[in-house]
Amino acid sequence: MKNNFYFLATNPNNWHWKEKNATQWSKDKLNELLVGLKVENEQFICEIKELKKCEGEASANNRKAKLVFLVSENKISINFQIFFFSKFSMNGI
Secondary structure, three states: OOOOOOOOOOOHHHOOOEEEEOHHHHHHHHHHHHOOOEEEOOOEEEEEEEEEEEEEEEEEEEEOOEEEEEEEEEEEEEEEEEEEOOOOOOOOO
């Protein structure tokens, strides 16, 4: 009598490499981090008002149930506002 063994492939607790779609998370995080961001010095204030467009994709890779790396490739468009102080010279711009 011959024994036939079948191997059932499983991935308990994401032990082996696993890739998950993180595109929506990446877009939400970029919006959270960028909108409202201000850069200012004695010559100007620049503030990002809106993340108009965010195209691309992102993926999270893990092994042994630990995040190994996050890959994100996005093309973004933003609306921003700049206030120049009156003594600022725009020569050379």
